[in-house]
Amino acid sequence: MAGLATLVLTALWLLLPAYLANMMPVLVGGGRPIDGGREWKDGRRILGNGKTWRGFVLAPLLAAALFTVLDLGTRQGWWPFVTFAASPAWTFAFACAMGYGALIGDLTESFFKRRLGKERGAPWPVFDQLDFVVGAWILAILASAALMPLYGAFWFGATFAWSVLLVQLVLTPALHLAVNFLGFKLGLKEVPW
Numbered sequence: 001m002a003g004l005a006t007l008v009l010t011a012l013w014l015l016l017p018a019y020l021a022n023m024m025p026v027l028v029g030g031g032r033p034i035d036g037g038r039e040w041k042d043g044r045r046i047l048g049n050g051k052t053w054r055g056f057v058l059a060p061l062l063a064a065a066l067f068t069v070l071d072l073g074t075r076q077g078w079w080p081f082v083t084f085a086a087s088p089a090w091t092f093a094f095a096c097a098m099g100y101g102a103l104i105g106d107l108t109e110s111f112f113k114r115r116l117g118k119e120r121g122a123p124w125p126v127f128d129q130l131d132f133v134v135g136a137w138i139l140a141i142l143a144s145a146a147l148m149p150l151y152g153a154f155w156f157g158a159t160f161a162w163s164v165l166l167v168q169l170v171l172t173p174a175l176h177l178a179v180n181f182l183g184f185k186l187g188l189k190e191v192p193w
């Protein structure tokens with residue numbers, strides 16, 4: 001039981017840079033849409049007004065900065081999570097990779113949503129909940145591979161056990177729905193998903 005609780009907390013903690021980056025655009029997004037209002041061949045928007053430059057650029061940076069501060073607390077022994085990376089600077093770097101991966105996953109999902117004729121904010125179960133997780137993993141893997149000579153190890157492999165990845169995959173949809181419902185109730189999101 002204690003082992004399971006530790007596994008769940010570790011899984012959620014290690015995905016926090018992606019969670020924060022995925023939530024942050026609701027607060028800091030807006031302004032010019034990434035697709036500049038342009039349409040795809042099918043006459044629908046490429047991405048839609050919900051995908052803005054400000055959200056894309058700022059959210060992962062702010063999320064990584066916030067997570068790096070939280071990671072400092074871990075190093076001080078203030079909360080019992082695993083140390084994210086070898087130093088705070090590396091934590092910031094890999095948290096950025098996860099955050100930008102999360103938002104790239106989100107953009108990719110919106111592209112396919114528009115191709116399927118789903119308007120901005122229309123639900124697309126499972127994809128809505130996991131787009132950013134898969135994106136975060138992919139960019140974390142790419143960054144780990146690229147930075148391996150500098151870091152001295154394959155960060156993703158050294159940090160994310162298979163059990164951790166599995167728990168992240170299973171628990172994220174439920175957590176995501178709960179957080180979005182809260183955001184909707186607080187008036188931050190237009191739809192409850």
Ligand code: CTP
Pocket residue numbers: 025026028029030047048049050051052053054055056103106110113119120121122193
């Ligand atoms: N957002 C943003 N820039 C981004 C991503 C998100 O400004 N790159 C903001 C938008 O205000 C968006 C909100 O965050 O409405 C919530 O994001 P999300 O739920 O992913 O967007 P949806 O509006 O649901 O759009 P889509 O149907 O394309 O997923």
Ligand code: MG
Pocket residue numbers: 106109110128131
């Ligand atoms: Mg989305």
